[in-house]
Amino acid sequence: MPAGPAGWLGTGREIGMGRTTGAIGGGMGSGSGRFSGWRILKEGLTGNRGWRPHFRNPAPKPEYDVLIIGGGGHGLATAFYLAQEHGLTNVAVLEKGYLGGGNVGRNTTIVRANYGLPGNSEFYSHSLKLWEGMERELNFNTMMSQRGVLNLYHSDGQRDAFARRGNAMRNQGDDAELLDRAAVRRLVPYLDFDNARFPVHGGLLHRRGGTARHDAVAWGYARGADHRGVDLIQNCTVTGIDIVQGRVTGVQTTRGAIRAKKVGIVVAGRSSEVAAMAGMRLPIESHVLQAFVTEGLKPVIDHVVTFGMSHFYISQSDKGGLVFGGDLDFYASYAARGNLPMVEHVMEAGMTLMPMIGKARVLRSWGGIMDMSPDGSPIIDRTGVDGLYLNCGWCYGGFKAVPGSGFSFAHLVATDRPHAPAARFRLDRFATGRGLMDEEGTGAQHNLH
Amino acid sequence: MRLTCPLCGARDRREFTYQGDAIMLTRPSNDDPTAFSDWLHLRDNPAGRTRDLWYHEAGCCAWLVVERDTVTHAVHSVALVEGEDAD
Missing domain, CATH: 3.50.50.60 (FAD/NAD(P)-binding domain)
Structure with missing residues (x-):
């Protein structure tokens, strides 16, 4: 079952911070002090x-x-x-x-x-708590944005599975809210709720989740x-x-x-x-996983949204690009680039879930090398x-x-x-x-x- | 990526399902649990030439041994599993 955003691939050089060391920062090592x-x-x-x-x-x-x-x-x-x-x-x-x-x-x-x-x-759970204190601990703006991760469900069985997962998350001390269809519609009205094949029935919202730079x-x-x-x-x-x-x-x-x-x-x-x-x-x-980013757009997607019936997850970077990805290409690879069938599959999944992104133009795609355990x-x-x-x-x-x-x-x-x-x-x-x-x-x- | 099935000819990658390292063809005896576990879980996982198993699911349904390069994605050979697994 697609349990949520895979979340390993990213925006490459997507946001306009310089790649070279010292593009923005103040090196304490050189005695130039803390950021403030x-x-x-x-x-x-x-x-x-x-x-x-x-x-x-x-x-x-x-x-x-x-x-x-x-x-x-x-x-x-x-x-x-x-x-x-x-x-x-x-x-x-x-x-x-x-x-x-x-x-x-x-x-x-x-x-x-x-x-x-x-x-x-x-x-x-421990890792998320470290994320929440990271910027203070490092004195560095990692652009941690707890915009919420919304995992959509599309069937009764999937709702039950998400309810169970949400309970497990709350038992661990983290947050989870099971949303019905109306609540999801208030949050993300742009989805194709009445899709004939995969109607949106609701979602599991994890508000402390989000993205970071x-x-x-x-x-x-x-x-x-x-x-x-x-x-x-x-x-x-x-x-x-x-x-x-x-x-x-x-x-x-x-x-x-x-x-x-x-x-x-x-x-x-x-x-x-x-x-x-x-x-x-x-x-x-080692397997290849691809991800994609579009041209920069005005704010349109406020959360991390994942499709429950096909492997697709999307968020919008602070620069405006839609950042999205799907599943592995499913064969061993060190090539750091994937194949077109998975590109097509990811685009289809995105269009099925949120047709409004159809006019956005993809700027880049890339692949990384995943260390898959059994x-x-x-x-x-x-x-x-x-x-x-x-x-x-x-x-x-x-x-x-x-x-x-x-x-x-x-x-x-x-x-x-x-x-x-x-x-x-x-x-x-x-x-x-x-x-x-x-x-x-x-x-x-x-x-x- | 296209694979040339010995029975069907060159076909799109989407017709095939990947299984993993062709080491799965040489199953050790059950007597030695360590050897069996190693066979099931441990992998050479080479960056370069590898042999892996593919299933021609949307074609002739043959199991294939594909010799290919994990860095360049070049395919060197495709053979029927049947040839070496005739028992």
């Missing part, structure tokens, strides 16, 4: 000449306490929380490209905590980690993982060998490749190698997990004990069959999610 209304006023009156880069671009040192492989949202958040929560600052993040250039820079920016199963439920999340965590002493090392591809007598001792990279006591792998769609360097095979298949739920765990930790399996839902994943992974790396909200994200659950988190009820094997 006063500071923006002052800079505005003095020609904006006082802004400095957000973070340094250091060369790797020979040794660190902790290495995080992967400078995406999850890796940067992990580094930030290692420093913030555990006082570990002799840390480096190794990124093969530029920071935030992978899935965190190409998702549909949806934030939500509407999961039903124990394990997922408490994790995403995806690149800003990566930059905010990068800036926070950098200011606490973490080295963010770009253009540094890990080519090998050094293991001596069952214990990790460091990594080989394109910028030389780096020794470390602990190493964390947080590389999303590339998880299998990096884990193979440590002799591991993972329960992961049960559709993630893995945050130790590995068979001492000091080597794994964070993967986010499937098509990694964006909303960024703060929670970073927080829980940092806890695991720092203390060697799982963090309670992520304690069920075990690597061995597929072998033992215990604690499988098959949110969609379709089975815990590849290609079912």
